[in-house]
Amino acid sequence: MPKIYIYDTTLRDGSQGEGISFTVADMIKIATRLDEAGFDYIEGGWPGSNPKHEEFFERMKSIPLSHAKLAAFGSTRRARVRAEEDHNLIKLVAADTPVVTIFGKSWDLHVTDALRIELEQNVELIYDSVQFLKSHGKEVIYDAEHFFDGYKANPEYAIKTLKAAAAGGADSIVLCETNGGAMPSEVIDVLNVVREAVDVPIGMHAHNDSGLAVANSIIAVQHGCTQVQGTINGYGERCGNANLMAIIPNLQIKLGYDCIPDASLRELTALSVYVDETANIVPNDRQPYVGRSAFAHKAGIHVDAMMKNKETYEHINPELVGNERRILISELAGTGSVAHKAEKLGLDLTKQSPETREVLARVTELENKGYSFEGAEASFELLVQKAVGSYRKLFDFKSFRVIVEQRGTDPQPITEATLRVVADGEEMLTVAEGDGPVHALDSALRKALEKFYPEELAHIKLTDYKVRVLNASEGTAAGVRAIVESSDGTTTWSTVGVSTNIIEASWYALVDSVEYGLLKLMRSQQA
Numbered sequence: 001m002p003k004i005y006i007y008d009t010t011l012r013d014g015s016q017g018e019g020i021s022f023t024v025a026d027m028i029k030i031a032t033r034l035d036e037a038g039f040d041y042i043e044g045g046w047p048g049s050n051p052k053h054e055e056f057f058e059r060m061k062s063i064p065l066s067h068a069k070l071a072a073f074g075s076t077r078r079a080r081v082r083a084e085e086d087h088n089l090i091k092l093v094a095a096d097t098p099v100v101t102i103f104g105k106s107w108d109l110h111v112t113d114a115l116r117i118e119l120e121q122n123v124e125l126i127y128d129s130v131q132f133l134k135s136h137g138k139e140v141i142y143d144a145e146h147f148f149d150g151y152k153a154n155p156e157y158a159i160k161t162l163k164a165a166a167a168g169g170a171d172s173i174v175l176c177e178t179n180g181g182a183m184p185s186e187v188i189d190v191l192n193v194v195r196e197a198v199d200v201p202i203g204m205h206a207h208n209d210s211g212l213a214v215a216n217s218i219i220a221v222q223h224g225c226t227q228v229q230g231t232i233n234g235y236g237e238r239c240g241n242a243n244l245m246a247i248i249p250n251l252q253i254k255l256g257y258d259c260i261p262d263a264s265l266r267e268l269t270a271l272s273v274y275v276d277e278t279a280n281i282v283p284n285d286r287q288p289y290v291g292r293s294a295f296a297h298k299a300g301i302h303v304d305a306m307m308k309n310k311e312t313y314e315h316i317n318p319e320l321v322g323n324e325r326r327i328l329i330s331e332l333a334g335t336g337s338v339a340h341k342a343e344k345l346g347l348d349l350t351k352q353s354p355e356t357r358e359v360l361a362r363v364t365e366l367e368n369k370g371y372s373f374e375g376a377e378a379s380f381e382l383l384v385q386k387a388v389g390s391y392r393k394l395f396d397f398k399s400f401r402v403i404v405e406q407r408g409t410d411p412q413p414i415t416e417a418t419l420r421v422v423a424d425g426e427e428m429l430t431v432a433e434g435d436g437p438v439h440a441l442d443s444a445l446r447k448a449l450e451k452f453y454p455e456e457l458a459h460i461k462l463t464d465y466k467v468r469v470l471n472a473s474e475g476t477a478a479g480v481r482a483i484v485e486s487s488d489g490t491t492t493w494s495t496v497g498v499s500t501n502i503i504e505a506s507w508y509a510l511v512d513s514v515e516y517g518l519l520k521l522m523r524s525q526q527a
Helices: 024-036 051-060 087-094 108-115 119-135 147-153 155-168 184-197 213-222 244-254 268-279 300-308 335-344 354-368 377-388 437-449 454-459 472-477 502-526
Strands: 005-008 041-043 069-075 099-105 139-145 172-177 202-206 227-230 396-405 414-423 426-434 461-469 480-487 492-499
Touching: 005 244, 024 041, 024 051, 024 268, 051 069, 069 087, 087 099, 087 119, 099 108, 099 119, 099 155, 108 119, 108 147, 119 139, 119 155, 139 147, 139 155, 147 155, 147 172, 147 184, 155 172, 155 184, 172 184, 172 213, 172 227, 184 202, 184 213, 202 213, 213 227, 213 244, 227 244, 244 268, 377 492, 377 502, 396 437, 396 502, 414 437, 426 437, 437 461, 437 502, 454 502, 461 502, 480 502, 492 502
Parallel strands: 005 041, 005 227, 041 069, 069 099, 099 139, 139 172, 172 202, 202 227
Antiparallel strands: 396 414, 414 426, 461 480, 480 492
């Protein structure tokens, strides 16, 4: 298989995306993970631009990489300073990385209007800077900034800047689609010319302003590029950079190129989530290949066909990228969806069974009221257990009362929940305070049940809570859907409740969450 070198610039170009800020510790964690995944190049930042990147490179000197080459990023020398005296180039050498990537101007507009120098002088900057870095034993990657716009405006000059980099000794030249406006047909036309003009390996660096960064990167490879630059999850300025989470599987699975080891390909989803978590970014569920919804099926006809042949509605096996198939339960589901979902949960249902039709009817009824089981699979499992008779009732609810009191001298309101339940024939009355109604109810419920399930409750933690207004036009009388996410330290599950009363909706979701967790732990203890 032809080798394509994967160049990751998440730590530099990706960090320029809105809402993204890495600490040095974050950068080290991500760099180490990318190395483990078999990426070829990791761009660590611009050591001449800020202390954070300089600290990163300094700390990375004592952290060996097993596969990837670490690259420091910077620009060509300044116009009136010799290369050996240029502060930026000196910092690049001092970073002590095996690879240095520098960018230079390809567009005559930038030379005359941004740098405000003569066109020929810019050519000299490129040649001198590359040659200086090569004299220090560096592998030099030259990023031709704004190349596609530059070629469109003045093709002869744009090619001349590439030839200067090649003459200076650049190991590879990367064509940067900086403004993200080029069409795939333009990329093909330009690449055909560039490959004839310079005898140096060519790479592609695309931005996503037209939604074409992945497509342009793949087309570039198909037309001779051997290096692709991009970021994890498409992070980057404006609309982002080319998304390596889509580029890698497209090239490797669909087109047969060698990008990363197959074992790393099967960890691609985990890598995507890891970087999102490190960046404190909510994962994009609809991201191709690695998104949680990438292989999620909802329509009953789709699910029925897939149960017969998975290829009917999936372009690849999700396991190839470490993802999983999910069958969503909704009013659009058929009996096949319910049976398939129940089978995955270890529950015995068939398409023809009356229990399956009962579950489907109940799901349809509840979703008409505002329930959604797509993100609340634990509530759906409890519903199925009740239909097939495997549900074990742990307690009976009698009543609850929640009081929110704001006292004049207290900085925050005080919330108190009173709860009455019956467990194992014994009525329990508990009172608990909390940071809010849900927290207070959770505490009161735990107090009521800890006598009967002390070990199990100790493992169950509420980890997230969301509320969505269902019919905003009703104003304060609108119905709400509450989602509670809980964990036992190993797995997580979500439950749902709906009501026009936010406290009641939260209570329904909370009860399902605790019941599901207790039943799950009790089953595992008996196994």
